[in-house]
Amino acid sequence: MTINNFRTQQRPDSGINEQNDERINASEQGTISTNPKPNVSVKDDDADSNCSANSHNLADNHTVLSLQNVKVASRLSVEGLRAKKGECVHIIGPNGAGKSTLLLTLAGLIEADEGNVMLLGKPMSDWSLATLANVRTLLAQQSESGFHLSVKEYLSFYATAQQDELIPPVLEKALEISGFLNKILTQLSGGERQRVEICRSLLQIWPQLERGEGIAFLDEPLQGLDIRHQYALASLVKFLCDKGNTLLMTSHDIALSANYCDSLWLMQKGCMVAFGKPQEVATQTNLESVFECHFAISKHDNFLEIQVCAPISLE
Numbered sequence: 001m002t003i004n005n006f007r008t009q010q011r012p013d014s015g016i017n018e019q020n021d022e023r024i025n026a027s028e029q030g031t032i033s034t035n036p037k038p039n040v041s042v043k044d045d046d047a048d049s050n051c052s053a054n055s056h057n058l059a060d061n062h063t064v065l066s067l068q069n070v071k072v073a074s075r076l077s078v079e080g081l082r083a084k085k086g087e088c089v090h091i092i093g094p095n096g097a098g099k100s101t102l103l104l105t106l107a108g109l110i111e112a113d114e115g116n117v118m119l120l121g122k123p124m125s126d127w128s129l130a131t132l133a134n135v136r137t138l139l140a141q142q143s144e145s146g147f148h149l150s151v152k153e154y155l156s157f158y159a160t161a162q163q164d165e166l167i168p169p170v171l172e173k174a175l176e177i178s179g180f181l182n183k184i185l186t187q188l189s190g191g192e193r194q195r196v197e198i199c200r201s202l203l204q205i206w207p208q209l210e211r212g213e214g215i216a217f218l219d220e221p222l223q224g225l226d227i228r229h230q231y232a233l234a235s236l237v238k239f240l241c242d243k244g245n246t247l248l249m250t251s252h253d254i255a256l257s258a259n260y261c262d263s264l265w266l267m268q269k270g271c272m273v274a275f276g277k278p279q280e281v282a283t284q285t286n287l288e289s290v291f292e293c294h295f296a297i298s299k300h301d302n303f304l305e306i307q308v309c310a311p312i313s314l315e
């Protein structure tokens with residue numbers, strides 16, 4: 001298949017990025033074994049429910065995304081959350097906590113069994129996937145394309161005709177892709193590949209991101225990146241949010257997330273156990289309870305330092 005033929009058919013990864021253009025029905029296996037009893041301090045007063053940080057007031061014009069009483073099979077149960085325009089949200093929690101499930105539900109790719117998910121004031125069920133693709137973008141985990149294309153060919157599917165450069169300068173600065181534009185996708189290293197996928201996902205809605213009207217969901221974008229590119233990506237995400245875009249990303253780097261987000265969402269066993277300002281959520285009590293290991297937290301030059309400070313016992 002030639003590139004031109006290909007272009008008229010579909011974007012090369014459309015089957016991956018939009019999950020075969022079908023919303024996943026939530027009634028699948030997978031269990032949350034027990035309701036978590038997070039011995040954590042959530043910032044709201046009435047936190048008696050095992051599985052709830054409190055609902056935000058959702059009646060706010062600046063709300064881009066919100067959900068209420070959402071349940072996804074036995075994988076996710078969240079009472080109320082919202083993301084405001086320009087907000088940079090990082091979602092943390094142990095493996096299997098429900099971070100990806102929440103992200104995909106908010107992105108409209110998993111249909112909730114119960115509850116309401118609203119995007120820009122409209123119920124998620126009223127959005128077609130085709131329209132959604134123009135409003136928000138998603139970097140899924142394992143979203144690598146296996147096509148025999150060069151990086152340049154691959155990214156050109158996502159660039160708009162109005163773009164002066166294939167890769168806008170700010171993306172190039174953070175992701176540094178131009179050095180391997182002519183390489184074939186399958187011949188890139190894992191981290192290079194991830195940088196291309198991040199670029200691809202942002203190019204998909206670049207005009208909206210430039211106007212400060214974009215919404216992006218990035219599932220573990222730091223995966224595979226070296227430390228400088230991790231922090232460059234965090235800066236890029238923050239930069240885009242400062243322009244008015246709303247970005248949500250999952251992360252396993254608690255320290256990075258706590259320093260680079262406006263709101264930190266902490267999940268455990270399918271539930272949101274705390275959310276809000278990073279220094280209020282990434283507390284020693286919360287982190288030790290959820291991750292079941294010892295943390296040392298300190299602040300230097302306004303930078304939160306968070307590290308595991310004792311070996312994990314295997315006995």
Ligand SMILES: Nc1ncnc2c1ncn2[C@@H]1O[C@H](COP(=O)(O)OP(=O)(O)OP(=O)(O)O)[C@@H](O)[C@H]1O
Nearest residue numbers: 028029030031075094095096097098099100101102
């Ligand atoms: N397609 C699926 N069908 C059924 N259950 C699933 C499916 N995908 C994930 N699960 C289950 O849902 C729960 C939450 O998974 P999810 O991928 O959202 O966690 P996560 O916090 O993103 O984890 P990780 O940090 O490992 O990526 C887990 O118990 C998982 O086994």
